[in-house]
Amino acid sequence: MKRFITILSMFAAIALSPISAAWSQAIVTTERVTATLMMERPAVAPGDTIWVGLKLEMAPGWHTYWRNPGDSGLATMINWSLVPGLDVGPIQWPTPERQPYGTLMNFGYSDEVTLLARLSVADDSPTGNAVLSARVTWLVCADICIPEDGSFSIPITVDPAAPQASTIDGAHLASVAFALPEPVPGPVSASMTPEMLTLDADWADAPDGDITLYPYATYLMDNTAPQTVTQTSDGFRLTVATVPDPDQLETLGGLITIGTGEAQRSFAFENAPMTFSAASPAASAIATADMSLVGALLFAFLGGILLNLMPCVLPVLSIKALAVVKHGGNGNARRDALAYTAGVMASFGVLVAALLILKAGGVRLGWGFQLQSPGFVTILAYIMLAVGLSLSGVFNIGNGLMGFGTNWIKDDGPVGSFLTGVLAAVVATPCTAPLMAPAIGYALTQPPLVVIAVFEGLALGLAAPFLLIGFIPAVARALPKPGAWMETFKQALAFPMYAAAAWLVWVVAQQADPMGFAATLGGLILVAFTAWLVGRNTDGPRVVGSGLAIAAIIGAVLLAGVPQPPTAQSAQSSKASLDWEFYSPARLDELRTNGTPVFINFTAAWCITCLVNEKAVLSKADVKAALANKGVVYLKADWTNRDPSITTALESFGRSGVPLYVLYDTAGQPHVQPQILTPGAFLDALETL
Numbered sequence: 001m002k003r004f005i006t007i008l009s010m011f012a013a014i015a016l017s018p019i020s021a022a023w024s025q026a027i028v029t030t031e032r033v034t035a036t037l038m039m040e041r042p043a044v045a046p047g048d049t050i051w052v053g054l055k056l057e058m059a060p061g062w063h064t065y066w067r068n069p070g071d072s073g074l075a076t077m078i079n080w081s082l083v084p085g086l087d088v089g090p091i092q093w094p095t096p097e098r099q100p101y102g103t104l105m106n107f108g109y110s111d112e113v114t115l116l117a118r119l120s121v122a123d124d125s126p127t128g129n130a131v132l133s134a135r136v137t138w139l140v141c142a143d144i145c146i147p148e149d150g151s152f153s154i155p156i157t158v159d160p161a162a163p164q165a166s167t168i169d170g171a172h173l174a175s176v177a178f179a180l181p182e183p184v185p186g187p188v189s190a191s192m193t194p195e196m197l198t199l200d201a202d203w204a205d206a207p208d209g210d211i212t213l214y215p216y217a218t219y220l221m222d223n224t225a226p227q228t229v230t231q232t233s234d235g236f237r238l239t240v241a242t243v244p245d246p247d248q249l250e251t252l253g254g255l256i257t258i259g260t261g262e263a264q265r266s267f268a269f270e271n272a273p274m275t276f277s278a279a280s281p282a283a284s285a286i287a288t289a290d291m292s293l294v295g296a297l298l299f300a301f302l303g304g305i306l307l308n309l310m311p312c313v314l315p316v317l318s319i320k321a322l323a324v325v326k327h328g329g330n331g332n333a334r335r336d337a338l339a340y341t342a343g344v345m346a347s348f349g350v351l352v353a354a355l356l357i358l359k360a361g362g363v364r365l366g367w368g369f370q371l372q373s374p375g376f377v378t379i380l381a382y383i384m385l386a387v388g389l390s391l392s393g394v395f396n397i398g399n400g401l402m403g404f405g406t407n408w409i410k411d412d413g414p415v416g417s418f419l420t421g422v423l424a425a426v427v428a429t430p431c432t433a434p435l436m437a438p439a440i441g442y443a444l445t446q447p448p449l450v451v452i453a454v455f456e457g458l459a460l461g462l463a464a465p466f467l468l469i470g471f472i473p474a475v476a477r478a479l480p481k482p483g484a485w486m487e488t489f490k491q492a493l494a495f496p497m498y499a500a501a502a503w504l505v506w507v508v509a510q511q512a513d514p515m516g517f518a519a520t521l522g523g524l525i526l527v528a529f530t531a532w533l534v535g536r537n538t539d540g541p542r543v544v545g546s547g548l549a550i551a552a553i554i555g556a557v558l559l560a561g562v563p564q565p566p567t568a569q570s571a572q573s574s575k576a577s578l579d580w581e582f583y584s585p586a587r588l589d590e591l592r593t594n595g596t597p598v599f600i601n602f603t604a605a606w607c608i609t610c611l612v613n614e615k616a617v618l619s620k621a622d623v624k625a626a627l628a629n630k631g632v633v634y635l636k637a638d639w640t641n642r643d644p645s646i647t648t649a650l651e652s653f654g655r656s657g658v659p660l661y662v663l664y665d666t667a668g669q670p671h672v673q674p675q676i677l678t679p680g681a682f683l684d685a686l687e688t689l
């Protein structure tokens with residue numbers, strides 16, 4: 001849109017410009033540019049092909065633009081007016097120069113440039129005198145940019161006996177033509193992800209020197225980004241960062257320059273085959289692009305089973321464990337297993353529906369997206385505290401104000417099992433189990449029905465252990481027998497819930513400012529007060545107690561809306577005290593260009609698996625020492641609050657959530673590490689650098 005507005009404003013300026021030159025002349029002069037239309041020779045014979053050109057001589061400090069002007073500017077345009085029998089081809093562009101300006105990078109020409117074109121005379125062209133006319137617009141810039149235009153007209157004679165001797169203009173055009181880019185000496189192909197453009201040149205005898213790519217397409221690569229070149233057995237590979245949401249082209253054209261100054265050579269190519277993929281080629285041991293629907297469903301189901309072992313799910317599973325032990329192998333096991341499964345799958349259905357609606361609105365989301373909202377995390381902390389207080393006997397969720405139509409904890413009916421399944425699904429989202437990451441990454445690139453199928457496959461895997469207990473009597477009979485010990489067991493299970501609430505409050509502390517954190521603590525006090533009122537309201541006057549409880553609940557919900565993500569400035573304030581750096585695409589590009597090995601930890605405060613890996617592996621003294629000895633720069637991509645650049649980076653590796661661990665070697669190539677880190681395996685990976 002910005003480029004469209006620039007073009008529109010240029011044409012408007014041209015239409016009103018007072019500097020337009022008079023018609024019928026070969027030279028147009030402005031305060032900044034002398035433009036000359038020239039021809040290889042003034043007389044041509046039928047069947048001839050000669051050079052014509054537009055020479056632009058600019059005042060010191062001014063420049064104009066190449067066919068792809070870069071981040072700003074506009075290419076010169078020539079509109080020819082031709083008599084029958086004459087035809088002029090497209091502009092043949094000389095090799096441009098890079099023109100940095102502030103944070104922009106443009107491609108163009110300073111001082112002087114001549115734009116060539118081939119004029120062809122038909123074999124049956126009418127003979128005699130004619131006129132070659134052109135209307136030209138160009139943009140010339142220094143500290144300001146000024147659109148200029150001119151109308152040119154030079155005589156031409158078509159004569160079978162026309163002399164072939166060259167003129168002074170012809171000699172100049174011939175020298176310019178001699179310096180035009182050469183055809184590429186070998187095959188060229190390209191591939192692109194949302195973050196990286198890769199060009200492969202199979203040139204066994206490529207010249208030596210600095211290599212630079214100038215693509216013809218304007219909205220493709222980050223023109224300011226460094227271009228990294230590595231030698232291959234057949235030639236070289238060039239990589240450069242792309243712009244956000246780049247154009248997805250089937251073929252690529254452009255120039256490749258090798259060397260600098262007088263020794264520079266340039267090579268032009270057209271229609272090089274280009275492939276586009278959503279994931280980096282080396283992103284994952286399991287390429288989501290090659291995964292089938294059956295494979296994704298299998299991985300999702302197995303990942304759901306493994307999700308039961310993740311630490312974020314265990315507190316809720318402790319509630320279900322109590323229910324299973326209580327009714328053991330009786331007939332209620334099958335009913336409650338189905339109810340629990342329905343709760344899990346219904347919750348995943350709501351989750352995937354919200355995800356699809358938000359993605360359709362242009363919001364880029366991934367696994368665990370709801371936990372990037374401090375308000376949602378606060379509400380979840382309230383629920384964990386309330387469940388813990390109920391297990392401790394402060395109140396009974398199944399009675400009075402907070403009843404759900406049955407007793408959730410003590411009676412363990414189907415509604416209680418269903419709600420337990422809902423809660424298990426909600427708190428499972430901070431974790432990513434092995435196998436589920438590639439399945440979700442695949443699903444989020446597919447149509448909505450496939451997304452729903454994969455997410456429900458994950459839900460079925462999460463519910464599978466309890467389905468096994470409910471439908472296989474032998475498994476149920478192996479459980480401990482009910483007894484008086486269960487009351488103590490029930491009260492003991494409150495403490496994992498308190499621990500989960502404490503962890504969620506810590507997450508809010510990472511996400512929100514101090515005022516939001518204080519509001520969360522105030523809301524927790526109101527939740528505890530509500531639980532105490534409900535417990536006390538079973539025997540005494542109910543109206544006053546119920547009113548106070550309703551008021552406390554409303555207050556807690558209002559306080560949950562106070563926490564907001566901190567500003568970027570406050571998020572960066574503690575950087576000086578850390579032994580890692582904050583991730584940014586620009587910093588990663590800089591390090592890769594310099595050949596520096598990099599380790600990126602894609603993490604979030606609400607990701608229990610991430611925190612376990614950091615505590616058990618990444619914070620160990622020997623791991624830190626190994627990173628330092630290898631000269632590895634440690635970047636932390638903190639996804640606790642929504643960050644589009646981190647979302648894009650995750651998607652480039654075929655992932656939709658954290659954790660993700662990537663090591664870049666000195667050649668800038670990524671190596672994805674396992675989701676569950678171990679010190680030995682991680683140290684071995686560092687040794688390979």
